[in-house]
Amino acid sequence: xxxLIFEKSREGSxxxxxxxxxxxxxxxxxxxxxxxxxxxxxxxxxxxxxETVRHFVDLSHRAFGVDNGFYPLxxxxxxxxxxxxxxxxxxxxxxxxxxxxxxxxxxxxxxxxYNMQNLLAEITGMDALxxxxxxxxxxxxTGVMIIKAYHQQRNDHRRTKMMVPDSAHGTNxxxxxxxxxxxxxxxxxxxxxxxxxxxxxxxxxEVAGLMLTNPNTLGLFxxxxxxxxxxxxxxxxxxxxxGANLNAVMGISRPGDMGFDVVHLNLHKxxxxxxxxGGPGSGPVGVKSPLADYLPVPVVSEQGDKYVFDYxxxxxxxxxxxxxxxxxxxxxxxxxxxxxxxxxxxxASQQAVLNANYLRRQLQQDYHIPFDRLxxxxxxxxxxxxxxxxxxxxxxxxxRLTDYGFHPPTVYFPLIVKEALMIEPTETESRERLDDFxxxxxxxxxEARREPETVTGAxxxxxxKRVDEVTAARSPIVRWEx
Amino acid sequence: MKYTPNSPAVVKEMLDEAGFSxxxxxxxxxxxxxxxxxxxxxxxxxxxxxxxxxxxxxxARNLNTDDYPCFLGAGAYDHYIPAALDQxxxxxxxxxxxTPYQAEISQGILQSIFEYQSMxxxxxxxxxxxxxxxxxxxxxxxxxxxxxxxxxxEKVLLPDTVHPEYLQVLKTYAISGRMEIVTVPSRQGxxxxxxxxxxxxxDTAAVxxxxxxxxxxxxxxxxxxxAVHQNKGYLIMAVDPISxxxxxxxxxxxxxxxxxxxxxxxxxxxxxxxxxxxFAATKKFLRKIPGRIVGQTTDLEGKRAFVxxxxxxxxxxxxxxxxxxxxxxxxxxxxAATIYLTLAGKAGLQAIATRCHQLAVYAAGxxxxxxxxxxxxxxxxxxxxxxxxxxxxxxxxLLKNGIIGGYELKDAMLLAFTEKRSKAEIxxxxxxxxxxx
Numbered sequence: 001x002x003x004l005i006f007e008k009s010r011e012g013s014x015x016x017x018x019x020x021x022x023x024x025x026x027x028x029x030x031x032x033x034x035x036x037x038x039x040x041x042x043x044x045x046x047x048x049x050x051e052t053v054r055h056f057v058d059l060s061h062r063a064f065g066v067d068n069g070f071y072p073l074x075x076x077x078x079x080x081x082x083x084x085x086x087x088x089x090x091x092x093x094x095x096x097x098x099x100x101x102x103x104x105x106x107x108x109x110x111x112x113x114y115n116m117q118n119l120l121a122e123i124t125g126m127d128a129l130x131x132x133x134x135x136x137x138x139x140x141x142t143g144v145m146i147i148k149a150y151h152q153q154r155n156d157h158r159r160t161k162m163m164v165p166d167s168a169h170g171t172n173x174x175x176x177x178x179x180x181x182x183x184x185x186x187x188x189x190x191x192x193x194x195x196x197x198x199x200x201x202x203x204x205x206e207v208a209g210l211m212l213t214n215p216n217t218l219g220l221f222x223x224x225x226x227x228x229x230x231x232x233x234x235x236x237x238x239x240x241x242x243g244a245n246l247n248a249v250m251g252i253s254r255p256g257d258m259g260f261d262v263v264h265l266n267l268h269k270x271x272x273x274x275x276x277x278g279g280p281g282s283g284p285v286g287v288k289s290p291l292a293d294y295l296p297v298p299v300v301s302e303q304g305d306k307y308v309f310d311y312x313x314x315x316x317x318x319x320x321x322x323x324x325x326x327x328x329x330x331x332x333x334x335x336x337x338x339x340x341x342x343x344x345x346x347x348a349s350q351q352a353v354l355n356a357n358y359l360r361r362q363l364q365q366d367y368h369i370p371f372d373r374l375x376x377x378x379x380x381x382x383x384x385x386x387x388x389x390x391x392x393x394x395x396x397x398x399x400r401l402t403d404y405g406f407h408p409p410t411v412y413f414p415l416i417v418k419e420a421l422m423i424e425p426t427e428t429e430s431r432e433r434l435d436d437f438x439x440x441x442x443x444x445x446x447e448a449r450r451e452p453e454t455v456t457g458a459x460x461x462x463x464x465k466r467v468d469e470v471t472a473a474r475s476p477i478v479r480w481e482x
Numbered sequence: 483m484k485y486t487p488n489s490p491a492v493v494k495e496m497l498d499e500a501g502f503s504x505x506x507x508x509x510x511x512x513x514x515x516x517x518x519x520x521x522x523x524x525x526x527x528x529x530x531x532x533x534x535x536x537x538x539x540x541x542a543r544n545l546n547t548d549d550y551p552c553f554l555g556a557g558a559y560d561h562y563i564p565a566a567l568d569q570x571x572x573x574x575x576x577x578x579x580x581t582p583y584q585a586e587i588s589q590g591i592l593q594s595i596f597e598y599q600s601m602x603x604x605x606x607x608x609x610x611x612x613x614x615x616x617x618x619x620x621x622x623x624x625x626x627x628x629x630x631x632x633x634x635x636e637k638v639l640l641p642d643t644v645h646p647e648y649l650q651v652l653k654t655y656a657i658s659g660r661m662e663i664v665t666v667p668s669r670q671g672x673x674x675x676x677x678x679x680x681x682x683x684x685d686t687a688a689v690x691x692x693x694x695x696x697x698x699x700x701x702x703x704x705x706x707x708x709a710v711h712q713n714k715g716y717l718i719m720a721v722d723p724i725s726x727x728x729x730x731x732x733x734x735x736x737x738x739x740x741x742x743x744x745x746x747x748x749x750x751x752x753x754x755x756x757x758x759x760x761f762a763a764t765k766k767f768l769r770k771i772p773g774r775i776v777g778q779t780t781d782l783e784g785k786r787a788f789v790x791x792x793x794x795x796x797x798x799x800x801x802x803x804x805x806x807x808x809x810x811x812x813x814x815x816x817x818a819a820t821i822y823l824t825l826a827g828k829a830g831l832q833a834i835a836t837r838c839h840q841l842a843v844y845a846a847g848x849x850x851x852x853x854x855x856x857x858x859x860x861x862x863x864x865x866x867x868x869x870x871x872x873x874x875x876x877x878x879x880l881l882k883n884g885i886i887g888g889y890e891l892k893d894a895m896l897l898a899f900t901e902k903r904s905k906a907e908i909x910x911x912x913x914x915x916x917x918x919x
Contacts, residue, residue: 002589002593004593004596004597005597005820005824006597006600014825014826014827014829014830016564016825016826016827016830016833017830017833018833018834018837019904021837022904022905022906023840023841023843023844023905023908024840024844025840026840026843028728028836028839028840031839031843031861032700032728032729032839032861032863033702035704035730036700036702036730037728037729037730038726038727038728038730038731039730041828041829041832042601042604042605042726042727042731042828042831043604043828044601044604044823044824044826044827044828044831045823045828046827046828046829047824047827049564049566049825052566052824052825053566053570056570056573056821057570057573058590059576059591059593059594060570060573060575060576060590061575061590062587062589062593063573063575063576063582063587063588063589063590063591064575064579064584064587064588065574065575065576065577065578065579066574066579067575067578068574068575068578071580073580076580078580080485081577081578082483082485084530084533084534086572086577087534088537088541089752090568091537091538091541092541092546092548093540093541093542093543093544094537094540094541094544094752094753095546095750095751095752096546096548096560096750096752097545097546097547097751097752097753098547098552098554098558098751098886099558099751099753099754099755100554100558101544101545101554101886102877102881102886105544105545105881105886106544106545106753107543107544108539108540108541108542108543108544109540109544109753111540111543112540119524122522122524123522123524134620134755134756135616135808135810136810137808137809137810138616138620138808141807145657148657149657170809171807171809173804174804174806174807174809175807177804177805177807178627178804178805178806178807179657179658180657180658180659180660220511221511221512223512223513225513225516226513226515249509249512250522251518251522252509252512252517252518253509253512253516253517253518254516254518257516258516259516272485274574274578275577275580275581276576276577276579276812276813276814276815277576277577277580277582277588277591277594277813277814277817278582278591278595278613278774278810278811278812278813278814279614279810279811279812279815280755280756280758280812280813280815281810282756317654318650318651318653318654319619319651319654320620320651320654320655321616321617321619321620321651321755322557322617322618322619322647322651322743322754322755322757323647323754323755324753324754324755325754325755326755326756327752327753327754327755327756328750328752328753328755328756329755329756331537334537335533335537337524338525338528338533338537339483339484339527339528339533340483340485340524340527341524341525341526341528342521342523342524342525342526342527343521343526343527344483344484344527345522345524346521346522347484347486348485348486350505350508351486351488351493353508354493354497354500354502354505354508355496357500357502358496358499360500361499361500361501362499376511398584399584399586402584402587407580407587408584427485427486428486428487429487430487430488430492431488431492431495431496459586459587462586462587463586463587463589464585464586464781464783464785464787465586465781465785466586466781466782467585467586467779467780467781467787467788467789468779468782468789469585469779469791471779471780472777472778472789472791473777473791473792473793476768476775476791476792477777477778477779478596478599478611478768478775478776478777478778478791479596479599479600479603479609479610479611480596480597480600
């Protein structure tokens, strides 16, 4: 069992030191009233540098990243993160810039932001773009706020509802709710696509818009997207593109050309910036020109021969974050787009879709594939057969996969498919890796038939056995208590 | 430079096996009318050397705080980052991992977050903390939304000594229609307690106090907690984590929710992001806090283990009823904060905070000796405002002297002092501001 850093604390072992004081070491009580001072220091750990380093190296050994192996998490686009991106973000001229430095001292950074706005606008087919949101869900929130502000500005106060398909990412309805909309769920049809009749019935003068992912979370392209757009637009609503699945269509079809009015992107998915164990990400938002005035401030613009921050935008929704966005993440994504160029970006999407279809075909033999037709960058398999035969669940299969050295796919999502395994291989996996994965999945299917307890008892090789989530939630311990 | 490993020959074989004749055939489900009939206008692909060269050129066109002493603060601080920290952040098991949904193979990340939550609790004195949020401002907005959802009223009162960008973010979040934001004019650079007390009523969901406030001043409004609690509202404090090494923890002020910008804890300035917002609360909010939380539990064999917990609060379960839509944290930035607090340690963090304060006190004294006046008379931590006729002009002169000056107010300049600043740098700053250089 690994000790907590607090349990490694030994008084006097930390030798951190500052340069000698060059100014009078006056007593802080002379300059700050005692009533404002802390009586006892925070009980932070007292650990030497070497033991600190070993502690975190040890923790890293019990983590699993894309660099450790195949990571087919559906809708998360766990592609390889090129190492030059990590080098670039650490350049002093990027890492050590204060956000309030005079704009003439950061023209290189400004040019990068300006170029990035344009590159992403080109890839999505949008007219204007903000880099401010810090994550996908944050981008969604920004985009939905823009939709709300647009209707309010036109004095159209009836539009209090937001439509969301039943296959949507969980953040979509949550976002609509936090921005103050009531959520109207739109059904999927038997082909896994938006049910146009249901959409028509639910579109009304009270509906502000529709939030859609295309391809959707089943990995299927919404083939009737133009009809969908027409229904929403004719009803006075706006169409929102959840960019989580953009990796399927770059250079092939652009959300702006599909009829979307607002788009958010996930630089940490589509544009290779690492997920960091949960963040930081970056969620830029692009809009068509009628919505450009509502973007958060500031927007980076060109003025003569220099780049400036434009704060003078009276219709702007305001700010969703301090400063200008997750600049460090943007630098990495910029390096990625530079490296790939137009052809490489398109190639990435093509290969992502090929890998998904290849894997779908190979898994057919052992697993139920509910929508077994041409998919985009991801597809759904299920544990239906295994459940019926031996009671082995999707969760069991996921845990068993880790014994074979694979990160499991996204599980139990989308909600409209039972026992779902949502598989997104990404373009950066070789055929050998995919074949290894297929073999492991095959063996697990075999185990489920012959020795199901091997699967239901998984994982066997991880740092811990299956963890007790129920107790964690029932009697929460969320901090070290000493 | 592409990162796709399959050769054209392998691609051909894979297409065959999957039953397709070409890559184009993989996209027949997309109507022709919406297909892009041209190449994207992104330019050609580039080799790694070319990408490196181009980025280096852009980076070189920025003045960086490694080469130029920087006296800017105003929400982002140029603290020293120990060398060991970045080495740990570069462990790619950490940085290329996803959110630790699969607990058994993510114990390292889960444990680091648990340690982070514990350290935030220790610094703030609060009972519980989440796994971090986007930044200080969005954490404040989430805290206000939480207060409004749990109080009777929807009024949020805050003095105009709160960071203006935090206020802007808060107002933007208020588009939800579920928060009424009321700013209260300050007096002498601190919250006007009398006026604030007069405004607190049954409709007040929260009072927000930033400590130290935007102007660097220390707020002293001891009666606010009691008044807001009497009205069944909440006290929210936005605090500076470095200052908490020496300043009274917000729990002792009676705060119910505590947020702050965590950048100063081992995260580089990075032109404003990525940073992290910390979020802590009293026990009663445990099941209502937005964002991720890691809990301690056991595995099947009774071994201690960690897991994402209390997820019923989250959007992927409650969907359209969720009170927050955040579904990530700033894990790597929180990891940096955890490593930073460990490398500095209990005594080290106190030494850093004390040094910052002493340098600021020294600078204030020297500025006064040089004939300049501070804008406020309040106690401060590591930042204060000095009156100047022409702050923009002063900054231009500083820049000519190789110094990145302070944050410009209308009639003053906000100057911040971290442990990185030397006496010589401060003396040079004062010589320029005092007209002697």
